[in-house]
Amino acid sequence: MFTKEALQVIEQSISEQGILASSEKKDNYARVWSRDAMMTGITGILIKNPMIIDGLEKSVKTLADHQAENGQIPSNVYGNKVSYGTLVGRTDATIWWIIGACEYIKYTQDQEVKQSLKPKIDKAFSCLKTWEFNQRGLLYSPLGGNWADEYVTSGYVLYDNVLRYWALKNAAEVYRDDERNAQAEQLKHLIEINFRKNNSADARYHGAAYKKADEKPYLWASLNANGYDERFDLAGNALAVFLGFDLNMEDFTQFLKMLNTEFGHWMLPVFYPVIFPDDADWNLLENNYSYEFKNRPYHFHNGGSWPIYLGWLCLGLRKRGYDQIPEKILSQYEQLLQEKSPSFREYYSTDQLLPSGTDRLCFSASGYLLMKA
Template sequence: MTINEIEQAYDAALEVLKACASPLGLKASALNQGYPHVWARDAPITALGALITGDEALLLACRASLITLGDHQSDLGMLPLNVDTRTGNVTTENAGAIDANMWFVLGHYACHRRTNDTAFLRAAWPRIQAALLWLRYQDMNDCGLLEAPEAADWADLYATRYNTLYANALYVGTLEAAGYLSAALGEDGAAHRVRANDVRRKINLLLWLDRPWDGQRFGAQLETLRALRLEWFLLHQQTATLTEKPYFLSWAGFREFGDTFDGFGNMLAILFGVASETQTRSILDYAHAAGTNDPAPLKAFYPPIYPGERDWRDYYRSRNLNLPDQYHNGGIWPFLGGFYVLALERAGNHDNAQSMLHSLARANKLGRTQPWEFNEWLHGRSGRPMGHPLQAWSAGMYVCAYHAVVHGETPLLPPCPARTADPWADPPST
C-alpha cells in the first residue's frame, strides 16, 4: 500500500463519518439496515477521530450524541445502550452496558478538550455526576474495582465477567477524565484522581501475573493481596494454573480467571497508565508475536475459545457470530486496530505504528459490495469482512490513528502517567 492510499483511506473515512452524522448524533453505521442508532460506546469512540478533523458538522454531531444519550439517562444515572435515530426508542438489552457510562464521560472530556466550551460542560455536569455515581455502585463489594456480569460491555456476546480488565482499565481513564472536567468547572477533582490510582494498583495486583525469581517480592505481593481482599489472595495462591503471563488477564472471578488476551483491555491499560513501561513492552511484544495484529489489527480476544472448553457458551452460536476466529471470539475489529496504533505510538514504537496504520488502511479498504467499506469486523484468519459496512467507529479510529502517526497529534484521551514496575507499588500521583 502506498502513502497515497493512506491518504485515500483518510478521505474515505471522512465520507463515512459525514454519512453517519444525524440530528440525534453519530449513528453507528451509515446504513439503516446496519446500526442506525446512537450507541453510548460507539459514538464517543467515533468522536475521538471526528472531533480531531475540525469539521463543524461532525462537531455538532458529537455534541448531539451526548445530548441524546443524556436525555435518556435513567433516574439512577445509567446511560442507555443506544437510541434509535429513526424512532427514538431506547435499548438497554443484555446485562446492561457498564461501559456506556464511562464512554459518556470520556465523550464529554473529548468535546471539552477540543472546544473548551465550558458552558456546554456545565449544562451536562449533573448528568456526568449521575453517571459517575452509578459507576460507583457497580463496585458492589467495595473492593475498589467494578464488577460486571457476562455480556455487560462492548463484548456483549462473550464470557468475560466480574472484575474485567476492559471495564476497569476504562474506569481509570473515566476517573482521570472526571478529575479534569471537575477542574475545568473550578471544582476539586483530586478524589477522582486518587480513585484512578487505586484502580490502577488493584488491576495490577489482581490481573497481572508476575512470578519473580525473588520469592520475597512475590511474597510481598501475596501479603498485599491478603490484606486487601482474601478472595484475591486465595485466587493467586490456590489456583495452580495461574502462571506468568505477558499481558493482563481478561477477568477474575470467584476462584477462576480468564487468560485469553483481551486486545481492547490491554491497549487501554497502556493508554491509561495501568501498564508500566516494562509491561507495555511485554504486552505489545506478545500482541505481535502471537499474531493478534495479523492479517490486520486487532483481534478482540486471542486465542479463540472452542466448543468443549470451559468458557465456551452455546450462545456463541447466536446468528453464527462467535464461532472460533469470528466476532469477539478471535475476530478482527478495525476500530480496535486504531487503539493498537495509539498504544504503539504511546510506547514510542513509531515505525511499528506506521506499519500498522498501513495494515489498518488495507483492512478498511476491503469490501463485499464496495471498496473502502470500513467494515465492522473481519474473520480472524482469512481477514475477510464479515460484519456490517460503513461503521462509524472503524472510520473514526482510523482518522484518530492517522492523526497520531502522520501529524503527531495526541488523541483526545486523558493523559495518564505510566506506573512503576512493581504490580503492588503505589502508582505516581497525577
C-alpha cells in the same frame, strides 16, 4: 490513503440526534450508541474535525436526555426508543458517555455544557459506584455487559475498569476535583496489582486465584469469583497502554509479534486464544446472541479483528514510543481496504481475512483514523 473515505462514512452517519453507529439500516446499527458515538467523537477531536465534534455534542446531549433514574446512560437511542441493553445492561455505555462528555468539554471549553452536564456526570458516577457491589473499588460487569456483548468475559473486567479510570481522570481534570483524581489513582493501582503478576505487598481481590494465575505479557482479561480469565483482551490492553498503565512494553510488543507470526498477518484478534466447539467456554458463547450467532471461531468477538481497537492500540503504542508495529498494522489494513474496497466493515475474520459484519461502520472508519493520528 483512505482518510477521505473514512470521513465520508462518519459524516454520512451524523444525524440530528448525533452520530449513528452506521448509516446502514441493519439490525440496530442506525442508532446513537454511547460507545460508538463517543469513540467516533473523540476521534473527531483528535483530528480536529468540526462536523464530527458537532456530532459528538449532539450525541452527548441525546444520551444525557435519556439518563435513567439510577444514573445509567442508555446503550443506544433511536428517536424516542431507548435501550439500556437487551439480555443484560451495558456497563461501558455509561463510562464511555462520561469520557466523551469530558473530552468535549475539555476541547471546546463550553462552560454552559460543563455546568449543565455536571449533575448528570455525578449521577452517572454514583451509578458506577453501585456496580462495585462490594465497595472494594473494582467495577463488576455481567456476562455480555459491555461492547463484547456476545462474548464470555464477566466479573471484574479489565476493559470496563480501565475505562472507569479514564472517566475519573477526565472528570477530575474538567471539574478540578481532587477527590476524583485520588479515586482514579487508587483504581489504577488496583488494576495494576490485580491484573498481572507483580511484587506488590498489597492484598489482592482474590488471593487464592491470583496465586494460581499464570504470568502473561499482558493484563489478564477478567477476574471472577471462580478465578481469572487469562485470555488476551486487545481492547482492554490497548486502552491500558494508551492511558499509561504500568506494563512491560518489551514483553508486550514481543507478544504482539508472536500473534502476527501465528496468524500470518497484522489484523490481530480482539480476544485470544480463539474458542472452539470442543472448548469448555463454548457453552457460554452458543446461546448468547440477539439476532444471529456470530461467534464462530475467528469471527466477531471470538478471535475476529476489529479496526477500532487496533486503532486504539496503534495510538497507545505510538504514545509509548513504539512506532514499528502501528506502521505494520496500518499498512495491513490499507492493503485490505484496497483489495476489498474501502467499505469499513465491522471486523475481519482472522483465519481468512474476510471483511465481515455491518458495512460503513463508524467504529472501523474511526479505527483507521486513529491508526493514522
